[in-house]
Each structure stands twice: as structure tokens, then as C-alpha cells.
Amino acid sequence: MLQTDFPVISADPDVIAGLDYWRTLPIKQQPEWPDHASVEAASAEIATFPPLVFAGEVDTLRERLAAAAAGKAFLLQGGDCAETFADATADNIRNRVKTILQMAVVLTYGASVPVIKMGRMAGQFAKPRSSDMETRDGVTLPAYRGDIINGYDFTPESRQPDPARLVKGYHTSASTLNLIRAFTQGGFADLRQVHSWNKGFASNPANVMYEHLAKEIDKAVRFMEAAGADFDEMKRAEFYTCHEALLMDYERPMTRIDSRTGTPYTLSSHFVWIGERTRDLDGAHVDFLSRVRNPIGVKLGPTTSPDDMLRLIDKLDPDREPGRLTFVTRMGAGKIRDALPPLLEAIKKSDATPLWVSDPMHGNGMTTPTGYKTRRFEEIVDEVKGFFEAHRDAGTHPGGIHIELTGDDVTECLGGSEHIDEATLATRYESLCDPRLNHMQSLELAFLVAEELSAAQA
């Protein structure tokens, strides 16, 4: 007979039935699959694949997020707006991981606070869209909804949702996560490598500041080594994954019963969030995610009322479990100073302790006359500042940032110390959906956030 270290606990049949209750509710932002049989077959196949993450890791993350909600840690979430299958290459993955590690070092060193590192990676393949259709030169086709659904090329064949992409989404997530784990567990993320993370990036002001900081860290590490400290633990970095839990034909089969506890976890990634467009209280996404054990994020736009927020808490975190719920505010630089304070005041009067994270990207979008979707670096910085100001005034904890970024030198967001202007956007615009900060803008933002965070800790 097989021996196991822990008893395998089976789930309550009502809990399993509840995982499909969302099917009876209104649902938004799902593709029009060409036929149901093939999407059901793809989902059934995914249900036979191993989970991508272990429920025990998810539990550890929940504890880390609880510390951030209490002001004892800070969450750094970053990665592509929309990952693509073609870009899941070693170079791209390494550059994004390096950029997140560098930003984390800047924040940890600058603000003396533990940083929880989390990539919008290994699953960020489905996108909500403002419009179901896209028209170019008089031709109208379904909008691009992310590589796990359809292709970006503007042809009827490519824009047709294809269930085979669900399976490819799983495999691409698995290989991406495999490399992330190799990098972060195999010595690459060792704090003694702080200099090497900067190699390969163009020389620029943010890199120079980073090099200066890396030298100081080196000095401190050498001192500690000389004093006999054991650095074995520093060889590995905890790194978590996250994505928007949007596409139910993927998230449902990736939801499994944890044999240790008999409870359901969505094991497509450690952390999943509900987007601004799908957070309806009586909708399918909120119901489904209320039933899984993962830490859950919810995006809150500028029109969120305190009542909406309190009802989301009751639905998603009825037990007020530390680390369970993260609110990711994305209000826009011009609105955050009015829209966030009423939410913080309402929280103070409640018994809830969510983690508050700033997404300064999604409320600051604009389209240039030449048709590029972009964001101004100055507005991104201003929203982050508004976020810190609101928390300082309310006496609550600013617990993290959520950024669309890439490790490459793209030209998608305006401004920053390279002064990317509208004419420069065309030079290297690669995002298939929303514009990302490039490597230098990401580092620059990290230095600014470190200053704000350090002031908030004082």
C-alpha cells in the first residue's frame, strides 16, 4: 500500500457543485467559440494536466500578503499587458524576471521592507476588451482577446477564437513557469548577483543609479560574509505568478481540490484577480472566485462606491481572512485623490483589512493622433503619488504596486528620463494590447516608489 505523509481529504460534494454555479449567472468578456464540443474537449483535456502551482505555495503567499496588508511588506506585481506565445522565449522571460528582481532590490534597499515579487507571467493570456469587434479600413472582425483565445493578425481566420489555443496556453504557461523557477531557485536570483542583473541593458540614468545601489549592496554583503553570515538562503528568491482570471474555460479546469484540505484552489497561478470589467457582484467571476482558496485581487476603478467595495468584501472575504483580498486601485492620476479617500474611510469603519495596491497604468490610457495606445510616465508617477498621499492622510497602508512592464527597451509609454515622445513611439512599439513601461522606465519608477515608501515608513 502507498504511504503518504498526510491524509488525502476529499471535498464536500456541495463544494464541488458550487464550483459550477457561475454557469447559471451572467458572464462578461468571454469569447464566442465556434462550437461548444471542441471547447468542452479542450477544457476536459486541461483538467487532466497537472496543476501549475502547488496549493501550499498559495497558502504561503496568502501569509506574505497578510504581512503587506499590515504594513510589514510590499507587493511588487509586474509583467506584460498581454503575454504572447511567440514571446515566451528565454531572453524575454529572463529580461522580465531581471527587471522585477532589480525593482525589488531598489524597493527593499530604499525602503527597508521585504518585497513580495510577483510576475504577471505564465498565464496572462486573456484580455478583456472595450469592444467585441475591431474595424480597420471598413473591415470589421472580432477584437483580439489574447493569445489563449485568438490571433492578433487582422484576418478572419486569425481572429476566429480557437479552442486549441487553450491547450497551448497551458503548455506555454508551464514552460514559462519552469524557466522562472529555474532562474529564481537556481542561483540567478542570488543577491550576490545584483550587478549581473543589470548586464545587457542599455546604459541610461536609471541603470547608473542602480549600479550605485548595487555597489552599496555588495559592500554590505561582503561585510556580512566577513562577519560570518550564512548566505545560503539568499541563493533563492520567492517569486509568485498572477494573471487575470478571465477565461472561465481555462480557469475552471485548472481549479483542483487540494488533497491536504479538501478545498478548491485555482492552480493556474498563485494569485488571480478579477478585472474592473468583470467584478459585478452578481456575476459569474465574483461567484466563482468566492469559492476558491487563493488570495484574490479585485481591480477598482474611479467609479467604485464604498458600498460596492463593502459588498465585494462580504462576498469574497466573508471570514475576513488576512491576506485573502487585495484591492488594486486604477483610478487615473486626475481622479485618485478624490476617488480613493472615501473607500479608505469606509474600510476604516469596517472590520476588513484588505491589501491596497496601486495600478497606475489602467486609469491613464490615451491614444495619440497617430493611433498608438500610450500612457504618460508623469501621470503614472502622479497616480502613485496620489495613492501614497491618500493612504498617508487616512492612516492606512499603501501595500504595493501593479505595473505593466517589460524588460526590453520598447517605446510604448511617453516620457521618463529618455523623454520618449509621440514621434519615438513608432520606433519600438511591440505590445499587442496596452503600452508597457520599458526597462529603464520601470527602474526609474522603482526608485520613485522607494522614496514614497520610505517616507510612508518614517
Ligand SMILES: O=C[C@H](O)[C@H](O)COP(=O)(O)O
Ligand atoms: O489591459 C486592459 C484591457 O484589456 C485593455 O485596456 C482594453 O483595451 P481596449 O480598450 O483597447 O479594448
Ligand SMILES: C=C(OP(=O)(O)O)C(=O)O
Ligand atoms: C484589464 C486589466 O486591467 P483592468 O481590469 O484594471 O482594466 C489588466 O490589468 O490587464
